[in-house]
Amino acid sequence: MQYLESDKKIGNIIPNIALLLNHCVDKFENKIVYQEKNIKGIYEGISWKSFYDNIQNIAYNLQKVGFQKGEKIVIFSRNSLNMLQLELAVMAYGGVVVPIFANFKKDTAELLINHSDAKWLFVHGDTQLSNISFELKIKQIYSFNTVKDSRFNNLKYFSELLVARPKNTSVFDTTITPDTVCLNMYTSGTMGIPKCVQLMHKNILSQQAALSLVWDVNENDRFLSYLPWHHSFGGIFELFTALYSGATFFLESSYGRDANEIFQNWKIIKPTVFFSVPKVYQSLYDLTRESKEAENVFFNSGLKFIFTAAAALPEKLSNEFEKRNIPVVEGWGLTETSPCCTLTDPKQKRVAGVVGKPIPGVSIRIADDDEIQVKGPNVMLCYYNNDEANKEIFTEDGWYRTGDVGEIVESGLKLISRKDRIFKLSNGEKVIPTDLEKAIELKCHYVQYAVVSGSGEEHPVALIFPNKKLLEKPDYELSPEEGCFCPRSLNELGRCLTGCLHLANESIGQKFAKVKSAAIILDELSLENNTLTPSMKVAPKNVVERYRNHLLNLYGTNVPVEEEVYIIELNAAKKTGPCTK
Numbered sequence: 338m339q340y341l342e343s344d345k346k347i348g349n350i351i352p353n354i355a356l357l358l359n360h361c362v363d364k365f366e367n368k369i370v371y372q373e374k375n376i377k378g379i380y381e382g383i384s385w386k387s388f389y390d391n392i393q394n395i396a397y398n399l400q401k402v403g404f405q406k407g408e409k410i411v412i413f414s415r416n417s418l419n420m421l422q423l424e425l426a427v428m429a430y431g432g433v434v435v436p437i438f439a440n441f442k443k444d445t446a447e448l449l450i451n452h453s454d455a456k457w458l459f460v461h462g463d464t465q466l467s468n469i470s471f472e473l474k475i476k477q478i479y480s481f482n483t484v485k486d487s488r489f490n491n492l493k494y495f496s497e498l499l500v501a502r503p504k505n506t507s508v509f510d511t512t513i514t515p516d517t518v519c520l521n522m523y524t525s526g527t528m529g530i531p532k533c534v535q536l537m538h539k540n541i542l543s544q545q546a547a548l549s550l551v552w553d554v555n556e557n558d559r560f561l562s563y564l565p566w567h568h569s570f571g572g573i574f575e576l577f578t579a580l581y582s583g584a585t586f587f588l589e590s591s592y593g594r595d596a597n598e599i600f601q602n603w604k605i606i607k608p609t610v611f612f613s614v615p616k617v618y619q620s621l622y623d624l625t626r627e628s629k630e631a632e633n634v635f636f637n638s639g640l641k642f643i644f645t646a647a648a649a650l651p652e653k654l655s656n657e658f659e660k661r662n663i664p665v666v667e668g669w670g671l672t673e674t675s676p677c678c679t680l681t682d683p684k685q686k687r688v689a690g691v692v693g694k695p696i697p698g699v700s701i702r703i704a705d706d707d708e709i710q711v712k713g714p715n716v717m718l719c720y721y722n723n724d725e726a727n728k729e730i731f732t733e734d735g736w737y738r739t740g741d742v743g744e745i746v747e748s749g750l751k752l753i754s755r756k757d758r759i760f761k762l763s764n765g766e767k768v769i770p771t772d773l774e775k776a777i778e779l780k781c782h783y784v785q786y787a788v789v790s791g792s793g794e795e796h797p798v799a800l801i802f803p804n805k806k807l808l809e810k811p812d813y814e815l816s817p818e819e820g821c822f823c824p825r826s827l828n829e830l831g832r833c834l835t836g837c838l839h840l841a842n843e844s845i846g847q848k849f850a851k852v853k854s855a856a857i858i859l860d861e862l863s864l865e866n867n868t869l870t871p872s873m874k875v876a877p878k879n880v881v882e883r884y885r886n887h888l889l890n891l892y893g894t895n896v897p898v899e900e901e902v903y904i905i906e907l908n909a910a911k912k913t914g915p916c917t918k
Contacts, residue, residue: 338702338703338705339702339703339744339745340702340745341694341695341700341701341702341745341749341750342695342700342701343547343694343697343698343699345550345551345697346697346698347543347546347547347550347697347714348546348697349546350515350539350542350543350714351542351545351546352513352514352515352538352542353429353510353511353513353514353515353517353542354425354428354429354513354519354538354541354542355429355509355511355513356511357542357580357581358389358392358425358509359509359511361385361389361581361583362385362386362388362389364583365556365583366384366386367384367385367386368384368385368556368583368585369382369383369384369385370382370384370385370388370580370585370586371383371388371418371421371585371586372585372588373417373418373587373588373590374590378590380605380606382585383418388422391422392422392425393506393507393508393509394498394499394500394501394502395422395423395426395498395499396426396429396430396507396509397502397503397506397507397508398497398498398499398500398502399426399427399430399432399498400508402477403476404432404457405432406431406432407431407432407433408432408433408456409432409433409434409435409453409457409521410423410427410433410434410435410455410457410459411435411436411437411450411453411455411457411458411459412424412434412435412436412437412459412567413439413441413446413450413459413460413461413465413468413469414436414439414461414465414481415439415461415565415592416562416565416566416571417481417588418588419495420436420459420461420566421566421576423459423498424436424566427519428519428520429509429510430508430509430510431510431513431517432519433518433519434519434520434521435449435453435520435521435522435523435533436522436567436572437449437450437523437567438565438568439461439464439465439565439567440464440864441468442865443467443468443470446465446468446469447468447469447470449523449531449533450475451473451474452533452721452722453521453533453721454722455475456474456476456477457475457476457477457479458473458475458478458479459479459480459481459495460478460480460481461480461481461482462480462481462482462483462484463484463486466478466480466486466488466492467486471488471489475491476491477491477493478491478492478493479493479494479495479497479498480492480493481495513538514538515537515538515539515542516537516538516539516718517537517538518535518536518537518718519537519538520536520540520541520573521533521534521535521536522534522536522567522568522569523567524671524672524673532720532723532726533720533721533722533723534569534672534717534720534721535717535718535719535720535721536573536675536717536718537717537718539714540675540715540716540717541573541577541675542577542581543675543713544573544574544577544675544677544696544715545577545578545581546697546698547677547696547698547715548581548677549582550697551680551696551697552642552666552680553641554578554579554582554584554610555582555583555584556582556583556584557609558579558584558585558610559584559585559587559606559607559608559609559610559639560575560578560584560585560586560587560608560610560611561587561589561599561602561606561611562575562579562586562587562588562589563588563589563591563592563593563613563617564593564612564613565592569670569671569672569675569676570612570646570647570676571612573676574612574668574675574677575612575644584610587602587606587608589602590602593617596617596620596621596624597624599617599620599621600621600624600631600634600635603621603635604634607637607639608639609639609640609641610642610643610644611640611643611644612643612644612646613643613644613645614646614647614648614873615647615648615649615650615651615654616785616873618643618645618650618654619651619654621635622635622654622657636658636661636663640663641663641664642663642665642666642683643658643663643664643665643666644666644667645665645666645667646667646668646669646670647873647874648874649667649689649690649775650667651779652687652689652779655687664683664684665681665687666680666681666683667681667687667692667693668681668692668693669692669693669750669752670715671739671741672717673717673730673737673739674713674715674716674717674737674739675715675716675717677696678695678696678699678701678711678713678750679692679693679694679695679696679699679701679749679750680692680693680694680696681693681749682694688746688748688751690751690752691746691748691749691750691752692749692751693749693750694748694749694750695713695750698713698714698715699712699713699715700712700713701745701750702736703743703745704732704738707742707743707744707753708738708739708740708741708742708756709739709741709742709743709750710732710736710737710738710739711736711737711739712735712736712737716737717737719731740755740757741754741755741756742754742755742756742759742769753769753771754769754770754771754772755771758770758771758877760790760791760792760793761793762791762792762794762795762797762849763793763794763795764795764849766847766849766850768789768791768797768849768850769850770788770789770790770791770797770877771789772844772850773787773797773799773841773842773850773851774787774788774789774799776840776841776844776845777789777799777837777838777841780838780840780841781833781834781837782804783803783804783807783808783830784801784802784803784804784837785802785803785804785805785862786801786802786862786875787799787801787802788875788877788881789852790877790881790888794892796849796852796853797850797851797852797853798852798853798855798856798888798891798892799838799852799854799855799856800856800880800881800884800887800888801834801856801857801858802857802861802862803827803830803857803859805859805861808826808827808830827857827859827901827902827903828903830857830903831857831903831904831905834855834857835905835907838905839907842907852907853906854891854906854907855904855905855907856884856887856888856891856902856903856904857902857903857904857905858884858887858901858902859900859902860884860900860901862875862880866883867879867883868880868883884900886898887900887902890904891904
């Protein structure tokens with residue numbers, strides 16, 4: 338087996354969230370901790386002193402109405418100041434927070450609420466209430482906002498928990514042991530019931546003890562954040578980095594849905610640190626090309642570094658930051674590892690697929706079957722109420738099996754694929770579809786997602802989903818080094834992608850792993866049709882199932898399909914490069 342660990346020791350870890358809050362209010366008392374827009378659309382902040390006082394009030398009033406240590410609350414809400422204060426109050430008191438995606442539909446929301454065994458439910462407002470039924474076995478429901486739904490006789494308002502407690506009283510439990518569970522977080526499952534990851538105080542706080550040794554984030558920094566808190570990237574990694582360091586956290590008002598609004602907020606906040614996924618970076622960069630002023634706003638001189646995860650940042654986009662001396666940091670991890678395991682060194686040249694070296698305290702090894710395994714204080718307790726998933730999640734000597742396949746190279750850990758994505762062709766050859774998917778997405782700016790399939794078949798094929806917004810912008814042009822010139826229709830894109838697919842195939846060494854045909858489908862992957870997870874990753878199994886008829890057609894069966902489609906047969910296609918004017 339290969340092993341890899343940090344050359345730095347982790348040092349002292351704050352034992353629990355109650356002690357973290359005590360430490361922060363002592364150190365940053367009068368500093369602004371958080372800002373979000375008020376009803377007038379103006380950013381409004383709260384000091385650590387007031388923030389801490391609110392959290393104490395919530396914890397006091399929760400125990401007064403019967404909430405007990407160890408009990409769970411489900412938070413069915415989008416990010417907000419009230420949600421943040423509630424989470425911290427519950428953790429500091431000794432309870433368990435269970436956040437779920439604010440836009441889950443009724444079936445999924447009720448499935449998770451029932452599975453969680455929580456008796457307390459907090460909702461953002463009417464949207465969430467409309468997606469639950471009064472038959473749920475919930476002791477008490479609280480709404481952060483005024484609602485019209487009158488079905489529930491156990492509904493109260495969150496404002497009741499903000500009532501001032503008796504002077505100089507506190508119900509924070511500073512004796513909570515580091516191994517106590519404080520956060521149950523559902524993974525972005527792609528099939529069936531998502532797994533519920535049980536995270537402990539030490540999981541969250543060991544991350545921050547480690548990160549404080551490897552980068553400089555402090556009380557002078559400004560975070561502009563859209564990442565949802567039901568997901569570990571935003572709700573643990575980014576959020577607690579800001580809190581732990583005393584930085585000011587600004588909630589992005591479009592919740593990441595509108596690049597133009599993110600850009601306008603960027604002008605106001607001038608973030609020094611930004612955490613995001615490649616698709617959002619690309620959308621923001623596209624806006625910078627509209628004017629020199631926009632370019633100067635985005636690449637502001639105060640931007641210390643950007644952090645990217647979920648997928649590799651395309652090299653061309655990465656270069657745009659690096660040529661302006663803005664470091665790009667990439668990381669890898671899972672909800673089960675709280676989430677960060679590795680970080681790249683911004684001083685070293687980025688290598689495709691390499692996600693850096695372990696943070697202090699975390700050890701990584703590559704098993705005999707090439708699976709990446711992890712050990713450290715960041716690793717979860719286990720999955721909640723899921724004996725089947727827990728059976729083989731840890732090795733006999735206590736390492737967590739990540740399900741990712743990788744290798745250790747000179748510059749750190751290199752990701753290869755998810756273990757369950759690798760498939761065999763009918764001749765027994767193994768295909769790693771993610772290699773070709775990345776190559777296809779990188780070759781054409783207009784490709785939003787690519788899914789390669791072919792288990793049990795003679796050769797792989799690809800389902801390609803274009804960026805419809807770009808296709809609908811006829812005046813939008815790309816420079817020659819980026820590949821394509823403004824295709825205005827699916828047919829034009831298809832002719833262009835024929836050449837791009839040839840180039841993508843050339844990047845794959847094994848002949849058997851190259852795609853021989855592809856379907857460009859004018860349809861959008863989404864949360865609603867379960868082809869994207871709540872963290873906006875592709876759910877490959879669901880994509881294959883939903884577009885199975887397209888796959889059948891690519892393998893020679895004539896089946897009718899509803900979506901507009903362009904079929905590429907590479908054997909018959911002329912080998913060309915990307916289209917030009």
